Amino acid sequence: MATDLVDETQGGADDPRTLHQQVLARLRQSILLGRIEPGQALTIRGLAADLGVSAMPVREALRQLVAERALELMDNRRVRIPPMTIERFDDLIAARVVLEAEAAARAMPYVTEGLIARLEAEDAVINEAEAARDYDTWIGANFAFHAMLYGAAGQSAFLPLIESLWLQIGPFLRRAMRTLSGHYTVDRHSEALAALRRRDTMALRIAIEADIRDGIAHIGSTLIRSEALGATGVQGTLRQAQG
Amino acid sequence: MATDLVDETQGGADDPRTLHQQVLARLRQSILLGRIEPGQALTIRGLAADLGVSAMPVREALRQLVAERALELMDNRRVRIPPMTIERFDDLIAARVVLEAEAAARAMPYVTEGLIARLEAEDAVINEAEAARDYDTWIGANFAFHAMLYGAAGQSAFLPLIESLWLQIGPFLRRAMRTLSGHYTVDRHSEALAALRRRDTMALRIAIEADIRDGIAHIGSTLIRSEALGATGVQGTLRQAQG
DNA sequence: CATGCCGCCATGTGATCACATTTTTGCGGG
DNA sequence: CCCGCAAAAATGTGATCACATGGCGGCATG
DSSP, rough: OOOOOSOSSSOOOOSSSOHHHHHHHHHHHHHHHTOOTOOOBBOOOHHHHHHTTTTHHHHHHHHHHHHTTTEEEOOOEEEOOOBBOHHHHHHHHHHHHHHHHHHHHHHGGGOHHHHHHHHHHHHHHHHHHHTTEEEEEEEEHHHHOOOHHHGGGGSSSHHHHHHHHHHHHHHHHHHHHHHHHHHOOOOOHHHHHHHHHHHHHHHHHHHHHHHHHHHHHHHHHHHSSSSSSSSSSSOOOOOOOOO | OOOOOOOSSOTTTTOSSSHHHHHHHHHHHHHTTTTSTTTBBBBBBHHHHHHTSSSHHHHHHHHHHHHSSSSSSOOSSEEEEEOHHHHHHHHHHHHHHHHHHHHHHHHGGGHHHHHHHHHHHHHHHHHHHHHHTTTHHHHOOOOOHHHHHHHGGSSSHOOOOHHHHHHHHHHHHHHHHHHOOOOOOOOHHHHHHHHHHOOOOHHHHEEEHHHHHHHHHHHHHHHTTTTTTSSOOOOHHHHHHHH
16 A cells, blocks of 8 residues: 655665665655645654655654654644645745845856756756646756756755745645646746846846746635645545554 | 753753753754854764753754754764854855845734834843843844744744754854954844834834844954864864763 | 774664554444 | 444654764884
């Protein structure tokens, strides 16, 4: 009864990372790509069984994801994806806009031709994925595009904060994209790339903000249709697969 | 050989929180108030002995603080306070400015007379602490003032991000304040309170940004004087007190 | 006296176990 | 047929243990 909740492919036997780091990476990706349903039961033993590890690495990974606000520790001491509300969603978008616009502007001095070329390559992946309706690739490449830009100056204090925001939005982004397939938008990444080539910081800020806003504006309406997504939902009865 | 690294007073026997939550709270406060020296050895067993708990809660608390970027996991798998560089410090301040200015502006609609009164009370505590050179109280009340404002609308997605930034700055803020005792500054909190009373969002943004910038501007010079604070330093040989 | 090597000790990681609490299930009565 | 209560299963929390790794000092050697 093993679910496809996590990517079983990655993580070889000679992975230099600790087990809890591997578990963390896999769970993080699952959340980011919306593979975990809001409301789904997330138990230590269940995840451990699914991932083929003991409980300890899972415990540590869950704790870390709680700290990043990707998961929420309830009063029952159980962990879940935090339910989304309109207010919280609005907060998350506002935080993304100010943080990512600033991060992009601050990355400008470090933008090289090579970086622009790599961004263009990533943008091509995004466009292909969009045409093919491949949402996993689309979401992943989209984040890679932004992260590549913000990390141009090397490790930045902005990136972890932004990543936390993505993790909080991820589960609902995927759900909204399923309902709203084929939404036509202006290619904001092209605008951003043009701004980068011109070294036009202000235009870059505008492009990034526009990309964030109309990339997810329609989620708001999804939220309105089903108030407090994830607040109710299938509680448990999905992780009984173990002896 | 127990250090005064953590506040031993809090945390009764009938604390409803789990042990790891108590440990987390105490470590977090220690970091925020700069009671942990950058470069100081932070071992699981050592902290557990200091706190009178087993290793398990400490492990989980450390993991959570690593996720919040308050601590850093080195390649040795050992944990430390991340060394500060001028670039990182600059990033942290920039992130604080955009996040806190936005958080303050978004809190404006929820500002009541009662909140303003409570902020004034907190500001009084800050001024007293500054006069008395009581840095612990000063830092704590300062954060309480800001958190109170940003949390006016209830739980905000901004607050955890901002808290992470405070935790990253904390250890060095304290160090810089020790060297720069008695720095005269305009009372930006008064300006912020005045803006709140007038419901002047733009003035509030300006006051918050000014408060952040000149509250810690002098730390930059401290950093320049001792390049890469915490990069070198007393490595370990301080947590041998156990057996 | 300086330097490189070896062994010991401390540490992080992961596994397993016991216990208290919560959740689910099953049964009996209304 | 529905509701409530009790038993049973499941879960989170914390403790302890085994093991591999890394750091440190002592020791022998040049």
